[in-house]
Amino acid sequence: MTNPRIPVTEDELHAYIDNELPAERRGDVEAWLAAHPDDAERVRSWLAMADVLHARYDSVADEAVPKRLEIEQLERQPRKLVYGAIAATLVAFIAGGGVGWIAHGAAAAPSPVQSFTLDAMDAHRLYVVEVRHPVEVPGNERAHLQAWLTKRCGWEVRAPELAAAGLKLVGGRLLPGPTGPASFLMYESASGERFTVYASKAQAETTQMRYAAQGNEGALFWADRGVGYVVSGGSDRNRLTQIAQAVYDQMEKNGG
Incomplete structure (x- = not known):
């Protein structure tokens, strides 16, 4: 269907x-x-x-x-x-929309979307390997985490419920973004598989997801209401799309 x-x-x-x-x-x-x-x-x-x-x-x-x-x-x-x-x-x-796209491997300076996605993937790589301190606020303090990040970032930050995808919220932290603060949320499966959701103010405005891959990691970017989102994870694109879709649906349902 x-x-x-x-x-x-x-x-x-x-x-x-x-x-x-x-x-x-x-x-x-x-x-x-x-x-x-x-x-x-x-x-x-x-x-x-x-x-x-x-x-x-x-x-x-x-x-x-x-x-x-x-x-x-x-x-x-x-x-x-x-x-x-x-x-x-x-x-x-x-x-002429202001969002560049590198055509099938053509060499060019990174577009705002690509730079944004690379920043998110850098943060993903930095923190997913942490065992004791992957986040600042643990997932069992979800309400406090959302309120704190919302106050600091300037838009409503919500930690999506991803239990249906086999993921629990590890927690989150505040990071510097391209033009201001960025929220960073981490999720983990029972097997130790980790995904992150990075969000910050973005120049782009597209609800169409854009895929990027680097090494053994993949990411999906979209932007809505002035906020860009990147869901990063492993190289399994189908699995990554499943997670990103769940995040996308909840963000849309809650108005961003």
Whole structure:
């Protein structure tokens, strides 16, 4: 059964266009697009742009690389990745929304969203390895933790209930964020698996989740009502998405 409320990442939209999306996710993406006309329009514009690129560059895509451009026998990427990189770069310029997106490995300065996500992942790596002092306020003081972080951060900070996902609240702490304070919550499973929820004021405004991976860790970013959220955890993207979805739903239900 498809669910139009399951957030879809930008990478998944590109994979949907390229017919590389896992079959079990296509229904969710199509339901999401049916319920989100702005994203549906973006997808239509990307498809139209891809058609233009094919018409313009198909004739040269298979040409041999000139000798003067060969460097240490570098292999050309598959054509669809080249199109993806060009299209994504053009979309970033055309959209002009102030939130950059690095196109399929293209080298560029980190966008605000990427910098925000990296800050959250740095905090995750720093504290998840702590045994005795992973947090400042323990999870059994949930009410005090929420009130303290809300007062210090300037928005309502709530520690989501994640028992249904097999996680209990370890606790939280106050951290410096990109432009002010950040709240940091940690959860743990019975097996010792840890996830963190980092939140701070953010320039971006998108409820669409954006996935990032670094080493053996993954993270999902979204922003709503001027606050950015990053759920960080292990490399199991399905598990990470399950946790992020639960956090997202509770934040939305409680108004941020």
